[in-house]
Amino acid sequence: MSSADLTGELFLAGDRRDGGSSALLHSHDPRSGERLEPGYRAAAPEDIAAACAAAAESFASYRAVPVERRAEFLRRIAEEIEGDASRIIARGVTETGLPEARLKGEVGRTAGQLRLFADLIVDGRPADVRIDHADESGPELRSQTVGIGPVAVFAASNFPLAFSVAGGDTASALAAGCPVVVKAHEAHLGVSELVAAAVVRAVRASDVPAGVFSMVVGEGREVGQALVKDEHIRAVGFTGSQAVGLAIVASAAERTEPIPVYAEMSSVNPCFVLSHALEQRAEEIASAFVDSLTLGAGQFCTNPGLLVLPKGAAADRFIAAASERLRASPPQTMLSARIHRSFEEDVAARASHSDLTTLVGPTMEKTGGPHEASGSLFATDAALFLRRPELQNEVFGPSGVVVQCDSEAELESVATALSGQLTASLHADPGDEAMVRRLLPRIESVVGRLIFNAWPTGVRVCDAMVHGGPFPATSAPGTTSVGARAIDRFLRPVSYQGFPGWALPDVLRDEHVVAWPRRVDGDNLVP
Template sequence: MATLTGLSIIGQETVSPANSATSFRAVNPATGDFLEPAYSSASLSQVESAVQRAADAASAYGKLSGKEKGRFLRSIAEGLEGAAEELVARAHLESALPLKRLQGELARTTNQLRLFAQVAEEGSWVQARIDPAQPDRKPLPRADIRSMLRPLGPVVVFGASNFPLAFSVAGGDTASAFAAGNPVLVKAHPAHPGTSEIVGRIIAGSVHTCGLPAGVFSLLFDAGVEVATALVQHPWVKAVGFTGSLAAGKALMRLAAERPDPIPCFTEMSSSNPLVVLPEALAERGTQIAAGLYESFTLGVGQFCTKPGLVFLPADSSADTFVAELTKRTAEGAAAVMLTPGICGSFHTRLNQHKAHDQVQVLAEAAQPSNSNGASAVPALLQTTGDALLKSPELAHEVFGPSTLVVRYADREQLLALARAMEGQLTASLHGTESDLMAAADLVEALQQRAGRIVFNGFPTGVEVCHAMVHGGPFPATSDSRWTSVGSQAIYRFSRPVCYQDFPEAALPDELKSGNPLDIWRLINGNWTRDAVMA
């Protein structure tokens, strides 16, 4: 791979900065040192050029067969694997994430690209529906009506801070948008521009190798909000995918909603991921659960969107051993470097706000080494009561970093009230025996109204990329609880249904032709089948 340029990629071209372009550098959070090269922010004219090329490419790319899109996605995966050593090294410099963690994240990135390649190639995701004509139906005949999902058009994707590979330039949003047949414009995250450039050049290379229109992919850099605003407001952009903070996500949602033609803005933003330990499990294996909880809330320095940040335990003595074990492990914890100085500063601000609450007790906080840099943090364990949380619901807001808040509830009725008062969450976890779970049916019902994924006897950190996964939930976890940003169902965010009435056979898309030339599953007269439509 050639030396990094610090320049945006528009189609197949690396573009020179405008005369007035501002520049920025990534910071190594482990040392505080600036990293080379400097990255030039894209100009508004370059944004316009990128969107124009994406719009020009949309029709041709949207008509590609599933096999052609699958080949493209697999080419990207192979390119990432070929650059693995360089990618992991640069991502490590820009994020301070451990090399082993980044190697695993790269594997996840390539696996999800191949998952969407498989979905595109198989083809049934388009949900083809056919209700053949009934000319003799009384009192009125029925027209021939066929529908399927079609791509939206150019999609803007924002890279996330905490996953420089799997939720970034070639991450799940990009992969699912490509699989659905949409050109993608990526706004790189300013915390890892070098990693983004390496990946962007691999994608651009795959666009060329696969003979696709150049505008299928562009990568734009900017440390501010000007490029993001211009992209979301551009009339030819048709959807947005974002993973990040609640404030930034809400700003993008407003921009998308206030356009003359509002567009869908799929944001994954904020979640505290409540965890409840039920009575029998608490008595039988409370110490074991506490150990697992500590590992989960400190994993990746607490910088997972599924980190369990709220732990619900009874106020009586049955939970004392559990809390003692969790307190001991937290006090013995070690400092670790967070993703960026800004994220670290936000963590300490939110943590200190909780500490200052008169109904919050600090149970444990590991010692901060005297030689640690400004981007390091230590594990912290806080405790409050169910009454306090009901009166101060802001205590349940996400604290992005290595802390968790134990909530001691008075009785089962209060636990149910707390669950029902909760904001939308990505996950909710229950630890219990089978009889615990059966006795908690009303609690499960309350949690499933507020979370996209309910975990039993496990911890929510570690999101499997598969067909059944749901990584979403009611606001503020996401902007729209009907969708997931992980797993093959993510493809549906970037498509819309189109109906074809009384079209001649030759003019229909292959997915809707009577003979089913693609051999996909289709809903014909209300029955799923791969059979041809009978004349």
């Protein structure tokens, strides 16, 4: 696509506007390092304040929009993105180096997420309607959930659509009745502009208030802090590194008014291969492990960065097969120069770590552009791993650590020593049942999603998905950033006591509540 289609402007409550700061940001083609036009002027503090004030102003009318019309708005965003998919995908390939098929898939997922939340709010389950009629214990109470208020969304680099401008955080916040101010990710500014334009077209077509959506651009430290600290913001959604996530949590803690920060940060997604499975399928599991490790150049929050297995001949077969397959994996372009630099530094640290053995070192040869990364694999013993908490740190990219255990007790100790994770996987065959039962409670206590005989990459967007987990995987383990439950982050309950029907909100009136799942006088009812 031609960069002439892009204006380099921000979106403030429906209007395109140049950022008020002098800083000019550019995306780059990571395949060549080439700087891409147009430049985007970073938002000035006044821009952030204006976007947040417009969000707050629009909140009163947007929250009153009936769910059916809010659902139409979400579906319209999906259509507008799909309608501009060819331009979005073309720009996405240029800005991220990701293959066209992946970006096409992401358009589908992004549209699918918007439609999931549209269906969900019409279905009524997130409203959590409860009615207790008056009895000797007290007066009638009717409750539902309402939007929490304007939400700040920080776009991620690694899902330029599904976790970005109109990704899961934005979709779930808008579905909840909350206006959104997005901070675009600087690695894909053009895609962000195209997607923001699609959202703004949907805003106009759906006759929802213009302030429900703004998108700003700028360096995280200034623009991000201003956004998190703005008095109108009531919640923050973030996906990215632990360092930035914790900085956002810290900024939020400086506010007078505490607000929730839903930061999805870092995870090494441990995979446990139990002895019978290892014995039976060492080569098959090794091969699938490497495919998951290198998928998308390893740039997934669910990348399997840690593999734990019992030491022995089968482990040697596993290591040989995994090493061979990894050496045969072609280098891949990473998303940005910054991510690539961090990856190379992290891998170099692993290569020189006294407690790690290099199984497959990074190849320095580049077959393509300057930001290609090759996979690497390291090994250590459980006893060393248990003494070195830094070996649990996420390396963002295709680099894994194999932890070899001398005994089942040691394998259990590794499971017990894990910090919070998005996922953990178990590979088990007949004969491994007892060990599965031993490990499960320990693993469950530190993860959001447990996986059986499969790999963590690939996140299904559905009711039962949990993409969350204890710290440091996220800052809010009670929540998920993917799947239907994500909307709960942006809702709060409100109760109406003793109100006559005419004064109740529509969805709490008797004629409406029967259309939704609800709890009435202690009974769970469905339509």
